[in-house]
Amino acid sequence: MPVLRQITTCTEPSTVVIERRVRTRDRSVDYRLEVCRRHRWLASNWTGRRSAEGSGGRCGTVMDYRPYAQIVQSHADLWLRPLAANGPEDHDGDLAAALRAGFEFLTAHREPTGVAIALEHAARITEAIAAGALPLVEGQAQVLAALSAAETLDAGARGA
Structure with missing residues (x-):
């Protein structure tokens, strides 16, 4: 069950996506974090593939699929x-x-x-x-x- 986390109150659309993929039977993604250009510094503590692909969600949104x-x-x-x-x-x-x-x-x-x-x-x-x-x-x-x-x-x- 994914958990929605919101680490900013910024309403800007995201421009950067950090997605950490895993190879486990029960899930393919650990989490997906989206941030805008102004808040991209928040992503420094999150590891994963960085891209602008699929961005456009709300800044600060984290979909967390981990246990x-x-x-x-x-x-x-x-x-x-x-x-x-x-x-x-x-x-x-x-x-x-x-x-x-x-x-x-x-x-x-x-x-x-x-x-x-x-x-x-x-x-x-x-x-x-x-x-x-x-x-x-x-x-x-x-x-x-x-x-x-x-x-x-x-x-x-x-x-x-």
């Missing part, structure tokens, strides 16, 4: 750690603890923003999955949706 754990790791590496100075590996792999630490970092000296609230919500969902209160697949989809919303809200707050 749950890889998408979460991508959020942690490319977004959560730069934003909140921590990731799951700082909490013995505990995603909920990392998300809570991010929430606490973002709210330490100010009122919660939409980004912080979405992180805290993702932490609660992760805990519900671990407790068996939510089915695994449905819960994971909710975690990814909350992380995607947080990432998009952060992009808007940063003016990206």
